[in-house]
Amino acid sequence: MRIGLISDTHGFLDPKVFDYFEEVDQIWHAGDVGTVSIIEELGAFKPTLGVYGNIDGQDVRQLFPEDQKFECEGVRVWMT
Template sequence: MQIGLLSDTHSYLDPALYHHFADCDELWHAGDIGDSTVLNELEAFKPIRAVYGNIDDTAIRNRCPLDQSFTVAGLSVFMTHIGGYPGRYTARVRNLLKELRPNLYLCGHSHILKVVMDKQLGVLHINPGACGRHGFHRMRTAMRFQIDSGRITNVEVIELGLRGAIPAAPERR
């Protein structure tokens, strides 16, 4: 099973994602979707699992939960938007990770792409960074990977380009 993972679109869905996610079986969005149009477009393209983020309005919060806990192809997954990373989890997420014991923990929010194994809890943490145009990140990113019999393989980082255009220096006369 091939998964496309994205987060922090902030109302901007890069058209290049349609190409990068063309062979994906599902898309997973780790929150801060922004505009409902983004969610509508993703749903029309592929099956999607999504959580809401701190910038998402009531319309998105009515369609997406705060957390998702599910099993796919033998892999147990926990996804939320704000949760921290190994050694720096929020108290809520730390308690949920101890209770649920997922193989994979996904979050967004920081706009920092991160793939870290939490050896203490035995969970792989992935934050795909941010693929939208708003925030402090320099490079817009998403990820793609495969799940086979409970194992994650072929993990790829997708770079979508710089977050914003660097303004040209004014011409000197």
């Protein structure tokens, strides 16, 4: 599985992200998203998991938890 890892978008998503992440299977956002629209744009492009960061408001926190613990191809992942 190919993962596109991103963080600290702070409400701005550079359009180049879609070129860089063209070949990935999933996108992981590691916090400080900024706005729900970032989550929506990434999620419309590729399956997206993430966590909220200290700058994120309740709208982002409703969609992403503080911690994500899951397994990916036999590897335990903890994103916080």
